[in-house]
Amino acid sequence: xxxxxxxxxxxxxxxxxxxxxxxxxxxxxxxxxxxxxxxxxxxxxxxxxxxxxxxxxxxxxxxxxxxxxxxxxxxxxxxxxxxxxxxxxxxxxxxxxxxxxxxxxxxxxxxxxxxxxxxxxxxxxxxxxxxxxxxxxxxxxxxxxxxxxxxxxxxxxxxxxxxx
Numbered sequence: 001x002x003x004x005x006x007x008x009x010x011x012x013x014x015x016x017x018x019x020x021x022x023x024x025x026x027x028x029x030x031x032x033x034x035x036x037x038x039x040x041x042x043x044x045x046x047x048x049x050x051x052x053x054x055x056x057x058x059x060x061x062x063x064x065x066x067x068x069x070x071x072x073x074x075x076x077x078x079x080x081x082x083x084x085x086x087x088x089x090x091x092x093x094x095x096x097x098x099x100x101x102x103x104x105x106x107x108x109x110x111x112x113x114x115x116x117x118x119x120x121x122x123x124x125x126x127x128x129x130x131x132x133x134x135x136x137x138x139x140x141x142x143x144x145x146x147x148x149x150x151x152x153x154x155x156x157x158x159x160x161x162x163x164x
Contacts, residue, residue: 010037011045011083016131019071025064052082071129077120090116
């Protein structure tokens with residue numbers, strides 16, 4: 001199952017909360033309390049996001065954190081890059097080429113690379129500003145549902161893969 005890690009989910013929550021009030025300076029304690037997260041976790045997230053200039057720290061009695069740039073210029077891909085220890089990749093060979101022992105003879109690696117590129121592009125296209133606004137779901141998200149859309153008898157995902 002593909003899943004976003006807790007730290008990425010929490011980092012997205014932090015940035016989305018901050019984006020709702022872009023002129024406000026937030027303390028780690030305020031963010032933790034507002035979001036129901038532990039302060040050490042929020043502090044760690046803010047430190048990592050600060051290293052990538054997604055947030056900026058303000059020192060002093062009225063210090064805290066603000067967004068490092070407008071929310072529409074912070075992508076979900078940038079959040080993942082800031083908070084994950086390994087490079088983005090759906091499979092080991094897309095994240096770290098050369099790490100898989102069967103990579104040389106793998107017949108599906110190029111397809112995983114294509115899927116990885118599509119997912120990465122999608123994550124780059126979604127911004128923190130987009131996350132602030134609720135988005136209607138375009139297709140059913142059930143565990144056992146058939147592919148949502150067909151293109152010439154093929155699933156939409158396969159159609160999108162072939163189009164890229």
